Amino acid sequence: MPETETAGRARPQRDWRGRAILIVAALAAVFHLFGAGVSPFTALVQRPLHFALMATLALLGVGVRALPRSRAGWGVNLAVAATVVLCALYLVSQNEALVGRSGNPTALDLAAGAIVVGAVLLLAKRATGWGLVIVASGALVYALAGPWLPGVLAHRGYAPVRIIEQLFLSTEGIWGVPLGVSADFVFLFVLFGAFLDVAGGGALLIALADRVAGRTRGGPAKTAAVASAFMGSLSGSAVANVVTTGAFTIPLMRRSGFRPFFAGAIEAAASTGGQLMPPVMGAGAFILATWTNIPYANVALAAAIPALLYYAALLWAIHFRASRMGLEGSATRRGDPVLSRLHLLLPVLIIVVMLALGRSPMRAAFWGVVTSVAAAYLAPGTRPALSDLAKVLRKAASGSVQVAAACAAAGIVVGVASLTGIGLRMSELIVVVSQGHLFVALVLTALGSIVMGMGLPTTAAYVVLAALGAPALVELGVPLLAAHLFIFYFGCISNVTPPVSLAAYAAAGIADSPPLRTAWTAMGLAAAGFLVPFMFVYAPPLILDGTVAAILTTTLTAMIGVVALAGGVIGYIRGPLSLWRRCVLLGAAVALILPGALWDGVGLVLLLGAGFAGTKGAEAA
Numbered sequence: 001m002p003e004t005e006t007a008g009r010a011r012p013q014r015d016w017r018g019r020a021i022l023i024v025a026a027l028a029a030v031f032h033l034f035g036a037g038v039s040p041f042t043a044l045v046q047r048p049l050h051f052a053l054m055a056t057l058a059l060l061g062v063g064v065r066a067l068p069r070s071r072a073g074w075g076v077n078l079a080v081a082a083t084v085v086l087c088a089l090y091l092v093s094q095n096e097a098l099v100g101r102s103g104n105p106t107a108l109d110l111a112a113g114a115i116v117v118g119a120v121l122l123l124a125k126r127a128t129g130w131g132l133v134i135v136a137s138g139a140l141v142y143a144l145a146g147p148w149l150p151g152v153l154a155h156r157g158y159a160p161v162r163i164i165e166q167l168f169l170s171t172e173g174i175w176g177v178p179l180g181v182s183a184d185f186v187f188l189f190v191l192f193g194a195f196l197d198v199a200g201g202g203a204l205l206i207a208l209a210d211r212v213a214g215r216t217r218g219g220p221a222k223t224a225a226v227a228s229a230f231m232g233s234l235s236g237s238a239v240a241n242v243v244t245t246g247a248f249t250i251p252l253m254r255r256s257g258f259r260p261f262f263a264g265a266i267e268a269a270a271s272t273g274g275q276l277m278p279p280v281m282g283a284g285a286f287i288l289a290t291w292t293n294i295p296y297a298n299v300a301l302a303a304a305i306p307a308l309l310y311y312a313a314l315l316w317a318i319h320f321r322a323s324r325m326g327l328e329g330s331a332t333r334r335g336d337p338v339l340s341r342l343h344l345l346l347p348v349l350i351i352v353v354m355l356a357l358g359r360s361p362m363r364a365a366f367w368g369v370v371t372s373v374a375a376a377y378l379a380p381g382t383r384p385a386l387s388d389l390a391k392v393l394r395k396a397a398s399g400s401v402q403v404a405a406a407c408a409a410a411g412i413v414v415g416v417a418s419l420t421g422i423g424l425r426m427s428e429l430i431v432v433v434s435q436g437h438l439f440v441a442l443v444l445t446a447l448g449s450i451v452m453g454m455g456l457p458t459t460a461a462y463v464v465l466a467a468l469g470a471p472a473l474v475e476l477g478v479p480l481l482a483a484h485l486f487i488f489y490f491g492c493i494s495n496v497t498p499p500v501s502l503a504a505y506a507a508a509g510i511a512d513s514p515p516l517r518t519a520w521t522a523m524g525l526a527a528a529g530f531l532v533p534f535m536f537v538y539a540p541p542l543i544l545d546g547t548v549a550a551i552l553t554t555t556l557t558a559m560i561g562v563v564a565l566a567g568g569v570i571g572y573i574r575g576p577l578s579l580w581r582r583c584v585l586l587g588a589a590v591a592l593i594l595p596g597a598l599w600d601g602v603g604l605v606l607l608l609g610a611g612f613a614g615t616k617g618a619e620a621a
Contacts, residue, residue: 021060120174176415243506584609
């Protein structure tokens with residue numbers, strides 16, 4: 001009897017929560033579709049309402065790690081959700097008035113801002129763990145403690161009132177670019193992927209991938225990497241690429257045997273590299289060509305070999321990981337319903353074409369959702385039932401909450417960086433600190449590009465660093481194209497560089513994996529992206545600046561180097577590698593990547609020393 005009563009009490013709780021989740025998820029879908037396809041909202045309307053919807057879903061238990069176990073716990077969650085919604089509505093209602101009293105916030109403004117900052121930290125903890133909370137809290141402490149910090153870290157310090165004003169009452173804090181990415185198109189792309197998956201698009205992709213690469217080790221992951229390379233080249237946005245292709249490829253990789261965090265990391269690394277892959281390379285490369293007065297065709301050709309090296313390292317890393325896990329290629333299955341579902345690729349084609357034509361990701365996502373609904377209902381075999389639509393809404397909500405929480409917390413970091421001005425001192429720091437040493441200047445520029453790229457889209461980050469960092473590199477003797485490509489690379493690679501790795505967070509939301517673990521793994525898989533820019537600065541033949549013989553020789557040794565790098569990162573070549581063998585192998589990779597016959601010789605010796613040809617007996621790392 002007590003068990004029956006307990007079940008009776010639990011069932012109504014699940015019922016009200018399930019209905020509430022569906023209502024809020026449906027409101028989110030309508031809101032984002034209306035903003036993308038009917039009448040766009042301003043940033044200080046779109047982003048706060050997006051955050052309020054995602055926060056409400058999270059506090060209802062969607063996309064978070066733990067749920068309350070008591071009525072009191074649920075009561076607290078609902079109270080917090082209501083408070084966040086009221087604060088967002090207050091900001092939206094005061095949108096125009098805030099402009100008039102800029103620099104003179106009211107007590108109510110500050111109270112709402114403090115509540116939202118606290119809610120962001122709470123949601124980051126619930127959805128992603130302590131990592132982002134510590135980083136965001138550290139940023140807040142940095143803003144307060146400026147006068148007591150040493151050297152270049154010091155600044156005049158800011159009062160809590162000024163910090164809240166920056167984070168809550170402007171688009172340079174919580175409502176900045178990171179949350180804008182989530183609000184503008186992440187939800188729509190996740191909704192698009194969820195609908196196509198329910199209609200059978202996931203099964204179609206699995207069947208196609210099985211025919212293309214099912215017989216190779218890690219074939220589904222390799223197919224995902226190549227598909228993301230092509231898609232990323234067209235879209236120019238790592239996050240848009242992740243949420244477009246990742247909705248299909250990440251479940252595919254998980255089913256083939258890869259763990260969720262590794263599947264998400266593969267997608268994030270592959271999608272990030274798409275911006276580096278000719279022929280399109282995204283809008284940033286067109287700006288690069290205009291800025292430097294170098295024809296775009298020359299820019300694309302120069303970027304070809306570095307991009308191939310990046311993807312060679314990624315594909316070998318996938319191969320070594322699959323070998324280490326003992327994943328074998330599968331026999332190609334027959335009878336998969338490919339032909340009856342091919343029409344589901346039409347929405348994907350429409351998105352690719354729209355992005356290639358320069359349409360915004362938000363607009364492309366809107367038409368992707370609309371055409372996916374139309375395509376799904378074309379054939380009886382792909383027509384979702386009414387109950388399937390509830391699954392679509394739940395999947396879209398779950399996949400978007402984590403991204404929104406991570407992006408809002410990242411906005412605190414970005415807002416503090418903008419307020420204190422630390423990101424804008426990079427050029428001066430490069431010249432003063434490097435003291436004419438090119439390698440030091442490159443490292444500083446790389447760090448600056450990564451920091452700027454964490455808070456800005458690749459295009460914006462490149463524009464800022466092209467003005468601040470490129471002149472210092474050119475002054476130190478780096479060719480113009482190499483200097484700008486160097487900055488462009490590190491602006492792109494920031495998408496998988498913790499703590500603000502937006503592409504990795506988006507992939508983690510789809511993979512249902514820990515965001516920071518996914519980000520660190522993606523950073524390892526994208527390790528070649530951190531070395532390739534140094535390669536073409538020191539070895540110009542890699543960007544086609546040299547004789548044919550020099551280009552071929554340099555490319556060959558660099559290719560061997562990135563294979564060694566992949567083996568060292570994964571800890572496997574022909575067998576598991578011990579720790580010392582991995583270290584030697586990584587050293588060999590760096591030596592082979594450096595220019596000159598001497599370094600090539602050192603790299604080959606280290607490669608042999610690591611037992612490249614005979615690691616089967618090595619103990620596991």
